[in-house]
Amino acid sequence: MNFVALKMLVADRAKYFGLIFAIAFASFLLANQISIFIGIMTRPASQIRDVVDADIWVMDPQTLYDGEVYALRDSDLYRVRSVSGVEWAVPLYKGTGRAKGPDGKFRTVILMGVDDATLVGAPRKMLLGSIRDLDQPDAGIIDKAGFLYFFPGEPLQVGKTLQMNERRVLIVGISDASAPFQSFPVLHTRYSQALGFVGRERNLLSFVLAKPAPGVPVEDVCHRIQAATGLRARTTGEFSGDAFLFYLRNTGIPVNFGITVMIALIIGSVVPGQTFYIFTIENLKHFGALKAIGVTNRRIIGMILLQAMVVGSTGYALGMGMAAAFFSVFLNYLPTRGIVLPWQVMAGIAVVVFFVVVLASLMSIRRVLVLEPAVVFRG
Amino acid sequence: MSSNGIAVVSREVTKTFGRGDTKVHALRGIDLDIRLGELTMLVGPSGSGKTTLLSVITGLLDATSGELMVLGQRPTALAPEELILFRRKNLGFVFQQYNLIPALTAAENVAVPLLAGGTKRRQAVARGKEFLAALSMAHRADALPSELSGGEQQRVALARALVHEPRLIVCDEPTSALDGRTGHAVMELLSATAVRPGRAVIIVTHASRIFDFADQIAHMDDGRIVSLEEDRKNGNSANGLAPASATFSLAEPNDGSFLRIGG
Numbered sequence: 001m002n003f004v005a006l007k008m009l010v011a012d013r014a015k016y017f018g019l020i021f022a023i024a025f026a027s028f029l030l031a032n033q034i035s036i037f038i039g040i041m042t043r044p045a046s047q048i049r050d051v052v053d054a055d056i057w058v059m060d061p062q063t064l065y066d067g068e069v070y071a072l073r074d075s076d077l078y079r080v081r082s083v084s085g086v087e088w089a090v091p092l093y094k095g096t097g098r099a100k101g102p103d104g105k106f107r108t109v110i111l112m113g114v115d116d117a118t119l120v121g122a123p124r125k126m127l128l129g130s131i132r133d134l135d136q137p138d139a140g141i142i143d144k145a146g147f148l149y150f151f152p153g154e155p156l157q158v159g160k161t162l163q164m165n166e167r168r169v170l171i172v173g174i175s176d177a178s179a180p181f182q183s184f185p186v187l188h189t190r191y192s193q194a195l196g197f198v199g200r201e202r203n204l205l206s207f208v209l210a211k212p213a214p215g216v217p218v219e220d221v222c223h224r225i226q227a228a229t230g231l232r233a234r235t236t237g238e239f240s241g242d243a244f245l246f247y248l249r250n251t252g253i254p255v256n257f258g259i260t261v262m263i264a265l266i267i268g269s270v271v272p273g274q275t276f277y278i279f280t281i282e283n284l285k286h287f288g289a290l291k292a293i294g295v296t297n298r299r300i301i302g303m304i305l306l307q308a309m310v311v312g313s314t315g316y317a318l319g320m321g322m323a324a325a326f327f328s329v330f331l332n333y334l335p336t337r338g339i340v341l342p343w344q345v346m347a348g349i350a351v352v353v354f355f356v357v358v359l360a361s362l363m364s365i366r367r368v369l370v371l372e373p374a375v376v377f378r379g
Numbered sequence: 380m381s382s383n384g385i386a387v388v389s390r391e392v393t394k395t396f397g398r399g400d401t402k403v404h405a406l407r408g409i410d411l412d413i414r415l416g417e418l419t420m421l422v423g424p425s426g427s428g429k430t431t432l433l434s435v436i437t438g439l440l441d442a443t444s445g446e447l448m449v450l451g452q453r454p455t456a457l458a459p460e461e462l463i464l465f466r467r468k469n470l471g472f473v474f475q476q477y478n479l480i481p482a483l484t485a486a487e488n489v490a491v492p493l494l495a496g497g498t499k500r501r502q503a504v505a506r507g508k509e510f511l512a513a514l515s516m517a518h519r520a521d522a523l524p525s526e527l528s529g530g531e532q533q534r535v536a537l538a539r540a541l542v543h544e545p546r547l548i549v550c551d552e553p554t555s556a557l558d559g560r561t562g563h564a565v566m567e568l569l570s571a572t573a574v575r576p577g578r579a580v581i582i583v584t585h586a587s588r589i590f591d592f593a594d595q596i597a598h599m600d601d602g603r604i605v606s607l608e609e610d611r612k613n614g615n616s617a618n619g620l621a622p623a624s625a626t627f628s629l630a631e632p633n634d635g636s637f638l639r640i641g642g
Contacts, residue, residue: 001494004483011482289478292439293539294467295495296460374439376474377430377551377583 001295005303008283009310016311019275023315023353024322026268030261030349031323031341037257039339044247045240046178046338047094047112047186053120054090054209055218057239058225061232065243066094067181071203072231079229080208085221089210090115093194099187100163101150109146109164109185113194113204120209123188129158129173134190140197141173145334146185162187164197179338181247265352272315273360276308280364284371291373300368304361312357320346385448386547386579387413387436392445394431394602405431407602408445415546418570418580418592423599429583430551432599436581437470437549438462450546467495471540473550473569477532479524485535486511486520492543510538514568530561537569548573550582554589566592 010016042049048057048066058080060070080089093113100106114121114134122131123141133139144156151160162169169187177186189197195204210233212221218235225233234242248254280287287300323341330336394406406428413419413436421429434440435447438454447454450469457465471492479488489507494500508520514534524532533553540548553569554562566589573580574594582593590596596608 003500004480004487004491004494007482007487008480285476285478286480289472289474289480290491290495291463292437292466292472293492293495294463294470296463299495372439374434376472376478377434377439 001299001303002306005306006310008286008303009279009307012279012282015275015279019272019279019311020315020318022271022275023268023312023356024318026264026272026356027316027319027349027353028322028326029264030268030352031320031345032326033257033260033264034345034348035323035327035341036336036339037253037261038342038345039336040181040253041244041247042240043179043181043338044243046180047110048236048240048243050123050178051092051121051209051236052124053118054211055236056086056210056212056222056225056233057236058089058208058210058229058231058233059206061230063232065246066207066239067243067246069094069206072205072208073203074205076229076231077205077208080210080225080231083221083225083228085213085216085224087211087213088118089208090118090120091191091205092121092207092209093191093198093204094206095194095198095204096184097164097187097198099150099169099185102161105150107146107149107185108182109142109187110180110182111164111194111197112186112188113191114188115209116190116192119190121188123173123175123177123186125176127174127176128156131173131188133158133172134188136170136172138168138170138193139172139189140169140193141175141188142171143175143177143186145179145183145337146187147171147174148334149185165199167196169197179334183335268352269356269359272311272356273363276311276357276360277364277367279307280304281367284367285376287368288371288373288376291371292376297369301365304365304368305358308357308361312353316350316353320349384415385412386415386450387411387581388446388448389432389436390446392432392435392442392447394428394435394440395443404602406435406442409602409604411597411604411607413579413581413595415579416574416576417594418574418582419595419597420590420593421581421583421597421599422585422587422590423605425585427599428602429599431602433549433551433581433583436547437472438466467492468543469546471543471545471548471573473533473536473540473548473553475552475555477524477529477536477556479532479535479539481524484521484523485516485527485531485538488524488535489538489542491539496543507538507542510542511535514538514572528561529557530565533557533561533565534568537565537573541573546578548578548580550580550584552584552586553582554584554586559588562586562589 044067060072063069077089077091080086095111096108097111098106099109112121119131119134122134127144134141147156150162156174158172160171180186212218222233222235225231290300327341389409389411392406392409396403396405409432421432423429435442436449441455452465454462486504486507489510490503493503493506511517511520514537516534519527519531554565557565570592597604598606
């Protein structure tokens, strides 16, 4: 009877395509908005996650996330190094400064000052040049988006210069740094040099990056640092979460995206649900005839579920295809770089679509089950 | 209650809808025997109970009281799933509005009872085409119901009722949606193909023009059989009586059909 169910489904082209496109657009909208939301909300932690050498971030106890930092004293670095279980600790400057291009165009940049000796915190993904080039005087590594902002239309190249705090910055490399939340260019330089690129403050030590000794759990080391120094120590994962939560709680982003996602969910549930329900009601006479002829309720339920699964899976596949096309087009677009369609989102939407079509089918099935087959004799 | 050579035995069957002040007695003690190899018509005015009786006989509705035996089975003794299987195997339906599935071709519509019984699609549709050919409809086998005339649709519905070789065929107003000539042609076809030894046909109808095809006519009014014409094709006149145990009513007919009793 499966082919009967499928033929009944596709016979009414308008409803069939209406159902599929409703589910497809709802899936697309959900995938699109949730993925962009996740992409944007993970950006505040971009510079934290880009530091892959260290596992522990030590900061002032009042520092909540890496966007607003109260500087440590230089001596804090040595205090952290002295904690048992810490294999090594290095300084990191993270702040913002104003960079000026050769044509006078300026922009605020995220300045990362990495340890002079070890270059811990330097970008790992280089498009041009090497992190070792940071040893050169006035050297800086800028991310691709930043280079294209200051030098639009020019091919990626080293040797260009910028100005920061009346000092020359020599571009020695182009990095593929993760996009920051504010879309600012990201400039890596040596710690000692960063101090010269920003206006002088009394203390400039933003973070101490540390590595636990082999065999010592990173959480234990964090506790020890906190106990010994009174500073706040977080693992990379925890600190990324802090940044995420800060933006979640202190911006309108979740509300904004939440409303869109809710609308997509409501439209994605109500429109296909109602259309499918109407579709079944219109076929009630035929289901009644089938029941009279001797088709069991179980078989009719199977037919309705099959119809629901076909429109659900087709609509879902179409929606995911549209979402995949969207993200592949915008993957290399600088403002939206790094925003992708995670498989978890795809899986989650598959579950949502499944529930929507099952819910719609259950409403329809209920009408068919309570249908007296004797109705077929009523004209 | 014997059922040898008898398709349906009904004794004192009643059917009541609703309760209290809204109670409606649709059937008031039906006594009727329907024999295999015969075509029985249930006739009477609207609301006389003929469609309700058809629904009770086919197991689509439960009788409120009384004894009913259909092809040797008591429908009320069967579990719901058994009743569905019983219907699928033994009953063929022809509906007033044909009830063909618009998305399926004529042959596929005919194949539905076989598909419901688990026959493979290809085999079922091939069988459907054979039955359509037997009803001179081979050339329309691939047409959709919307492409068929009323008479053609009813022939497809008749083929659907016959395709799984049921022992009891029930037809609800099979000619009411057709003009006189087409209706007569459909009845000729039905009479020629459906009625055979070992199979009974029950037709609910208003149309007196098709009474000549009946072996037995049960005239109904107000939920009762008010008169019964038996053995009509052998020239026996109507006794004007229901079976001995049936309640007799002198309700007035409204369509002139009683004028044909004994005619």
